[in-house]
Amino acid sequence: MSQRKSYAVGTGLFIVLGFAALAYLATQTSSVANRHQGASYTVDAQFENIGQLKERAPVKIAGVRVGQVESIALEPGKSVADVKLAIDKQYATIPADSVATIFTSGLLGDQYVGIEYGHAKQYVAAGGKLGLTRSSQPLEEMLGKFFGAGGSADAIGGSYEVTAHFSNVGSLSAGSPVKMAGVAIGRVLSVQAEPTKLDAVVTLAIDNRYNQIPDDSAAAVFTSGLIGSQYVAIQPGGSPDMLKNGDEMILTQSAMQLEDLIGKFLVNGSGDGAKKDAGSSTTPAGKH
Structure with missing residues (x-):
């Protein structure tokens, strides 16, 4: 009887100690979360997508x-989230051109804001704004970049839009990369059918850093590898005038279907064989 009683007391004591440990951890976590709320200053940052940031x-x-x-708020009439960051006052020398990015801790961890220092001599003051930001990237987009065409450029400095018409876009879709010399310089903003021209109009968002693309450049729909994702490749022209926001790229090359490639290969192969046969049959007898 006394042995059972000691077991019961031990079990009860274990449960009490467990709850006490949980309460202690909760207190410590709360204190860590609030330790920067005292001597701090606030700066703003705007993101197109905050993901699961809290x-x-x-x-x-x-x-x-x-x-x-x-705090996190969405202003009425705007499509960006306004995020206020409370930063410890001892870190009051953040350059004005620093970049704020939403990261994820590990693969499935919580999200946080990471600040990458810039090089400006001016600092972000209290109540100021971090103008350069990178939004949270959904898992679907990250997997698409890993398995697809290599991702799109981070247009942290803004972008300009141009359009291009294609008779066949294949499986090209919004979010596909736009590349030049194999380097991602933007992304496909939209793909829509043109009811009057009976083709597809593709809107490209190109990073403002690449604003020296001649306006006679050509746009082509390519495929990464044999069965990879499709993307738009830009081949620079030689015009002295550059593409600007709202322009249309006239020279385009549509997506090539796998069936067309196989058909061309077979036709070219049989054509070469026929030419060889024809050449051998017309050779004069005296030339053998």
Whole structure:
């Protein structure tokens, strides 16, 4: 009887200690989350997609926590989220051209804001704004970049839009990369059918850093590998005038279907054989 009683007391004590440990951990977590709310200053950052970012999420520089997300709001009439960051005052020398990016801890961890230092001599003041941002990247897009055509450029400095018409876009879709010399310089913004011209009009968003593309450049729909994703490749022309926002790329090359490639290969192969046969049959007898 006394042995059972001691077991019961031990079990009860174990449960009490377990709850006490959980309460202690909760207290410590709360204190860590709030330790930057005292001597801090607030800066703004706007993101097109915040993913699963939440208030009190960490703000980090070089992997070191320097603050936390104070608030997240969506202004009426705007398609971007306004995120306020509370940063410890001892980190008051953040260059104005620094980049704020939403990262994920590990594969399925919580999200946080990482700040990459810029090189400007001016610093972001309290109430100021980090103008250069990179939004949260959905898992689907990351998998698409891994298995697809290599991803699109991060247009952290803005982009300009141009259009191109194709008679066949294949499996090209919005979000596909736009490349030049094999390097991603933008992305496909939209793919729509043109009811009057009976073709497809593709809108390309090109990073503002690549604003010296001649306006007679050609756009082609290519495929990464044999069965990879499709993308738009730009081959620069020689015009002294450059593409600008709202322009249309006249020279285009549509997607080549696998059936067409096989057909061309078979036709060319049989054609070469026929030419060889014809050449041998017309050779004069005296020339053998």
